Amino acid sequence: MGIADAILDLVSSGTTLRENNLKEIEGGVVFESQAVLVASRKALIQRKGALDTTHEILERFEAHLRALGQFTVTANMRGGSAEEVAERVLTQPSLAGLQGPTVCPVFCKRDGKVTADYYAIVICVPKKALYKSVQQLRAIGGSGVLISPLTYIFDEETPRWRELLSKLGI
Numbered sequence: 001m002g003i004a005d006a007i008l009d010l011v012s013s014g015t016t017l018r019e020n021n022l023k024e025i026e027g028g029v030v031f032e033s034q035a036v037l038v039a040s041r042k043a044l045i046q047r048k049g050a051l052d053t054t055h056e057i058l059e060r061f062e063a064h065l066r067a068l069g070q071f072t073v074t075a076n077m078r079g080g081s082a083e084e085v086a087e088r089v090l091t092q093p094s095l096a097g098l099q100g101p102t103v104c105p106v107f108c109k110r111d112g113k114v115t116a117d118y119y120a121i122v123i124c125v126p127k128k129a130l131y132k133s134v135q136q137l138r139a140i141g142g143s144g145v146l147i148s149p150l151t152y153i154f155d156e157e158t159p160r161w162r163e164l165l166s167k168l169g170i
Contacts, residue, residue: 035061044168058161063152069127070150073134075142076106076118085119092136097123098153124150 017024037057044051079085082103089101101123105116121142125133134145 041168044164045170054164055158055161058164059154059158060152062158062160063154066153066155067150070153071125071127071130072122072148072150073125073130073137074120074122074146074148075137076120076144077137077141078117079119079141082119085121088140089121089123089137092133092140094125094129094133095123095136097125124153 014024016022037054039050039054044054077085077088079088082105086101086103089095089103095101101121104120104122106118106120107114107116108118109115110117121137123133130147134142134147137145
């Protein structure tokens with residue numbers, strides 16, 4: 001029709017694009033926004049459940065934002081003890097995880113006895129270091145490497161929650 005330079009299609013099916021012989025522009029930013037949590041000081045203090053609900057909202061948002069671009073990496077490693085495996089993992093700078101690796105025995109049955117020749121390590125790795133981390137794990141004996149995206153990383157306490165309580169004088 002010649003009356004528009006662009007069409008914004010927010011429907012995930014893409015039918016509008018196909019019906020009008022249009023093409024999607026990859027990476028085109030249409031709109032940037034930010035959310036702001038607004039609440040009444042009085043309601044937060046006096047209304048039953050309002051502070052608890054606000055706490056949960058803040059916790060979930062913070063945990064989700066912290067998890068963006070982070071992956072859980074799980075790998076099996078041979079070793080004589082969890083400490084030995086942890087020592088090998090900690091020699092690699094990109095394998096430290098959030099607070100260090102989680103190392104757990106992987107039990108199997110051999111000759112009628114339960115034994116742990118392997119240890120599973122679990123670490124958190126940013127996307128930009130993912131492949132390098134897999135290479136480092138392989139170099140120190142890691143195998144069966146599994147990668148999962150993270151949805152939430154909950155801290156011991158949400159910084160914004162502490163800040164809110166401080167502003168409310170609680």
